[in-house]
Amino acid sequence: MNTTVYALATPAGRSGVAVIRLSGGGAGGMLDALAGLPRPQPRMATLRAFRDSGGSVMDRGLVLWFPGPGSFTGEDSAEFHVHGGPAVIDAVLSALDEAGAHPAEAGEFTRRAFENEKIDLTEAEGLADLIDAETEGQRVQALSQMSGSLRRLYDGWRDALITAMASIEGEIDFPDEADVPDALSHAAYEPLSELIGSMFEHLDDGRRGERIRTGFSIxxxxxxxxxxxxxxxxxxxxxxxxxxxxxxxxxxxxxxxxxxxxxxxxxxxxxxxxxxxxxxxxxxxxxxxxxxxxxxxxxxxxxxxxxxxxxxxxxxxxxxxxxxxxxxxxxxxxxxxxxxxxxxxxxxxxxxxxxxxxxxxxxxLSAREMPALSRVRHRRAVETALEALSRCRDQLADAPELAGEDARLAVRALESLTGRVDVEDILDRVFSQFCIGK
CATH class of the missing domain: 3.40.50.300 (P-loop containing nucleotide triphosphate hydrolases)
Known part of the structure; x- marks a missing residue:
């Protein structure tokens, strides 16, 4: 996260235009070195000559400047729009390398956006699916997920669960307080039942979201x-x-x-x-x-x-x-x-x-009012949360301490969906599937 990275964001090979992305703390200085001063106005395409460290012109093209935190990654970022010949691309990438930037790994730009809280994990997965979309159904689902439909669903479940947990924790922490009603945890029964019903409804959808991503099997x-x-x-x-x-x-x-x-x-x-x-x-x-x-x-x-x-x-x-x-x-x-x-x-x-x-x-497979769980990872996390919530509800009357622990397990499972908890293995798996430059 402390390094400045670059990548070719368009397919390799001969093309009319190639886009090279740059992100990190040194992006502004590297932009000045290659494109000259004054620095372009933020988010305004500007025509410049791109020069190497010796001052020779490598190409003429457009440059864009995105100062952080108002960029995709949340860091200072820039884009070079150059002619898409292999020699031009190699020259610009070599100049960035000489300036101290490093080649980006697969998904590194999107991972930086996630680390800087510009997007959550479900939105990052939606972006990956949008890039890979080959059918209209895949495009619609991916765009919805990238726009936060699953994040809002999961956050709604999490907020409802935390509210129910307040009742359970109240009885555990203040059992003898006069202003805490007796058996306060019983007030969580109905909200937990509604939450369990909502989760079960989303699980019982014939794996619609996964089928849209991977294909309907006949x-x-x-x-x-x-x-x-x-x-x-x-x-x-x-x-x-x-x-x-x-x-x-x-x-x-x-x-x-x-x-x-x-x-x-x-x-x-x-x-x-x-x-x-x-x-x-x-x-x-x-x-x-x-x-x-x-x-x-x-x-x-x-x-x-x-x-x-x-x-x-x-x-x-x-x-x-x-x-x-x-x-x-x-x-x-x-x-x-x-x-x-x-x-x-x-x-x-x-x-x-x-x-x-x-x-x-x-x-x-057609879109319905509720967003579909689009990955096996989502389904397993919701199943884990649902199992914990079912145990939690069953133990409210006799063992509020155990109920509280199961509620915390359910919250953790839901937070793993959006990336709120430390799930390094999940992050590595998700972002390794991205293409270079995204």
């Missing part, structure tokens, strides 16, 4: 040669999986990433479900069943002419899953209400299935 299951690979290729609009007439061609899981309804989707083709003929196929079937068990949506695929394949799928699909009767082009079709009848080979009927899949994805 698995195709069915007998060998039912047409799963053909359907995958049809939905992907490319030859992602090998298709042959030989049963058991697909041994391992083949994944395709799509965007449906503005959300990321991962569709997996799996090995055909049957009695395996060798150890390799047996492992493929095991993986298929495991992936299907943990999928957000299962699509059972059966040959439309085979009643036996339909029976085999009956025990593997649950409410909300989809059934596809494939090979419509080859002849008579089995009857099954709610099934999608199509030909993956010709594409007939696939459009209706795709529309239904997109609607399911939209229904399960």
């Amino acid at each position: 698995v195709l299951i069915g007998a060998p040669n039912a047409g799963k690979s053909s359907l995958l290729n049809c939905l992907a609009r490319r030859d992602a999986a090998i298709v042959t007439d030989i049963p058991g061609t697909t041994r391992d899981i083949v994944e395709v990433q799509l965007t449906l309804g503005g959300f990321p989707v991962v569709i997996s083709d799996t090995a055909g479900l049957r009695e395996a003929v060798d150890a390799i196929e047996a492992e493929g079937v095991r993986r298929a069943l495991d992936r299907a068990e943990h999928a957000d949506l299962r699509i059972g695929v059966a040959d439309a002419r085979s009643d036996e394949e339909l029976v085999d799928l009956d025990g593997r699909l649950t409410d909300g899953d989809l059934l596809v009767l494939n090979k419509l082009d080859l002849g008579s079709v089995s009857e099954r209400d709610g099934a999608y009848r199509l030909s993956a080979k010709s594409g007939d009927g696939v459009e209706a299935l795709e529309a239904r899949i997109e609607q399911i994805v939209r229904d399960r």
Whole structure:
């Protein structure tokens, strides 16, 4: 935090313009050395010639000055907007190195913003997600989190819990005081119940936030040669999986990433479900069943002419899953209400299935009034807080001291979400995922 760091904030390589960022106590002096005096007005782009330590002009471009604490990092910061040729970039970076600056590590600018209390940990994670966003759904969720939606939720829970703790601590610390009502901790029961209900509601959302970040998982299951690979290729609009007439061609899981309804989707083709003929196929079937068990949506695929394949799928699909009767082009079709009848080979009927899949994805992942828990880290911390609060509530009447300790554990779990407590391992993990220059 005492050093001045620099980084190329735009992708490496040849480009029209490159942005080089600088942050730290020495940023102002280094800006003067490279761009000359007078120093530009804060937050106003100024055209300057950039010179090296020998006075030679390296380039001409724009420079911006952001004095702390009114900068992204909270420190004195500057940006050099130069021409994006590799030679120009190398010259400016070398000049900064000679001036005493150090190359920034991944996420160091954002970590400094966090350390200087410009943002909290959830907002930093939202920024990382916004940079990585590839779909509209990811962009909307990341922007909301970066704007503080999760911070406000977690801070609200924390404030409510601290208020409830005041009642518990009052009975513990002043049990004989006349102005402290008897069994004051009982007043915390209702607020704790409301808080537990709110946390449970956010946990019981089908992992919506995590699905938006990582992708909604769809698995195709069915007998060998039912047409799963053909359907995958049809939905992907490319030859992602090998298709042959030989049963058991697909041994391992083949994944395709799509965007449906503005959300990321991962569709997996799996090995055909049957009695395996060798150890390799047996492992493929095991993986298929495991992936299907943990999928957000299962699509059972059966040959439309085979009643036996339909029976085999009956025990593997649950409410909300989809059934596809494939090979419509080859002849008579089995009857099954709610099934999608199509030909993956010709594409007939696939459009209706795709529309239904997109609607399911939209229904399960679309934004709602309450912000979604977007990371496994968040979910585990809330689960820890919820367990502690449940114990706290159960012990209010008989053991207020133990209830108070559980309330403190819950507060600590909530504070780890925003980074209020010392969670160095969490910080290292979060900021190591950033790109250099952010």
